[in-house]
Amino acid sequence: MKPTIDINLGGMLFHLDDDAYKALQSYLKALDKHLQTVDGRQEILSDIESRIAELLTERLASTRQVVSMLDVDAVKETLGSPSEFGPGPVDEPSQGYSEPHDPSARSKRPYRRLYRDDQDRVVGGVASGIAAFFNWDPLVLRVLFLLLLFTGGGVLLYIILWVLMPKAVTTAERLAMRGEPVTVETIRNKVETEFDKVKNSMDDMDVKGRFSRGARRTSSVLGRILRVCARIVIGFVSVALLVTAIAIGTVALNFLIGDGSVISESGKLSELSEVIMPAGYSMTYLWIMTILVLSGPIIFIVLLNLRAFFGMRYNRPSSRMLGGLGALATLIGLLMAMVSGIKVATEFNVDASHLQTVNMPESVKTWELSMADIMLKDPDFSLGRVRIDGENLDEWDESDLNDSFPSWWYIKDNRAFFNNVEVDVRPARQGQASLTVRRYASGSSRREASYRANRIDYDLTVSDSGEIVVNNMLDFPTSDRQRGQSVEVVLYLPVGHRVSFDVSLENYLYDVDNVANMYDDEMLGRTWIMMPEGLTEVKAY
Secondary structure (H helix, E strand, C coil), X not given: CCCEEEEEECCEEEEEEHHHHHHHHHHHXXXXXXXXXXXXXXXXXXXXXXXXXXXXXXXXXXXXXXXXXXXXXXXXXXXCCHHHCCCCCCCCCCCCCCCCCCXXXXXXXXXXXXXXXXXXXXXXXXXXXXXXXXXXCHHHHHHHHHHHHCCCCHHHHHHHHHHHCCECCCHHHHHHHCCCXXXXXXXXXXXXXXXXXXXXXXXXXXXXXXXXXXXXXXXXXXXXXXXXXXXXXXXXXHHHHHHHHHHHHHHHHHHHHCXXXXXXXXXXXXXXXXXXXXXXXXXXXXXXXXXXXXXHHHHHHHHHHHHHHHCCCCCCHHHHHHHHHHHHHHHHHHHHHHHHHHHHHHCCCXXXXXXXXXXXXXXXXXXXXXXXXXXXXXXXXXXXXXXXCCEEHHHCCHHHHHHHCCCCEEEXXXXXXXXXXXXXXXXXXXXXXXXXXXXXXXXXXXXXXXXXXXXXXXXXXXXCCCEEEEECCEEEEHHHCCCCCEEEEEEEECCCCEEEEXXXXXXXXXXXXXXXXXXXXXXXXXXXEEECCEEEECCCC
16 A cells, blocks of 8 residues: 655646655656756746646546556656756756656657647637648638638637637647647747747837737737627527527437427327338437437537536546547447438339329310318327417317418328329320329339339329319328329310319429419419410400
């Protein structure tokens, strides 16, 4: 059993065993002696301590709490020993300090992190920070942000990046921003370079220098004002995103495990998903896929709120791990969606159709075309699944229902009903009126598509007086899945025959050619006659 010692290193609390504490203390003393004659010694030591704290945090992660001798040795191998650096005091190393066992094995792999470059900023240092990360020219990014300014989203994007990207404060952070190895040697060289710049700038007191510093002070004040405004904006955006995430989660849960009554006027969306999903893919698959896809955005929104309101940094191990898990979950969910999507897409490879000709009375020359809503005919449709403003459909009359919404699907007795119906009127090639019904469907093969098309059930009625009533919905077995099933009803009229379109055909007339080039909805409630030049409106005089 070893005693442990608590220390504050780089603003973070660490628990070290006795051997690790002595080794780390000796290492820091050796560095202090070596840097006695170097300008900016305290800043270098402070940056080194921050870097040591970062390395120890990465090694401990969430599995251990006490720093051991192995951790300290790993830190020394990463940062290097004082004897490897430039000129310095030749004093012997402090008692208890030992060189890394294999300095040549020290990791030289640079690592990059995204920071705002406050030293080369115009406004907030976002463009210069991104440019340093990717080793680009910051001017290119500044021009890009300037162009985005005119698209309407550039300002918001810049503000969000400004808030999310931490500022490179320490020398170690500035090195990491540029992808340079963060060792004692590079930290020392960077600090000495900065001190040389300061000395040179002290000799430059001309008008240009004063103007530059004045502009920088103005930019600094403007930057602080914009940063406050950015935090306010990002706060509102974060709250809005959080509310949106809660709403999406509620809807998703209701969709997946609820009764679906608050989502659709036609029925449960879970039933619809079963008709759309490929055979063999259960609701459990869709449930898992949806949760995984939503996990990443929800975790990001939560972290964004923690950053906006509590100042939590993203580079904390727990935040990075949580964000990584969220991103991984979303990626897995998207892959699951891709797999099922590809499976569905293959079942739309080939189209097929089945043609039916309907008998027509030969003596009729004036036709009345209307549409019946089979959902109104179905007494079992209003089973409490449809609720609008808290009212049950049973309390609505037909006019209220027609004015409220056009229901486009529902499922009953293992049959799926869809309103994929189109009605058209065309010139007849012979002297007799005719009516055709063509059923369409898709499949992975022509045989499969033809099989689905033949299993579509669709009804219409033609009276001896010339009244044609077509249904607004087709239906098919739910086991066939929704694979583009549709119906096209075409009335062929010879020259001299008339037809009137009832208003119930709204949304179902499809691109009916006429001499006046009227839109389909404008043709409703009018009487038309087929002329040699095409369908012509019969006007009352």
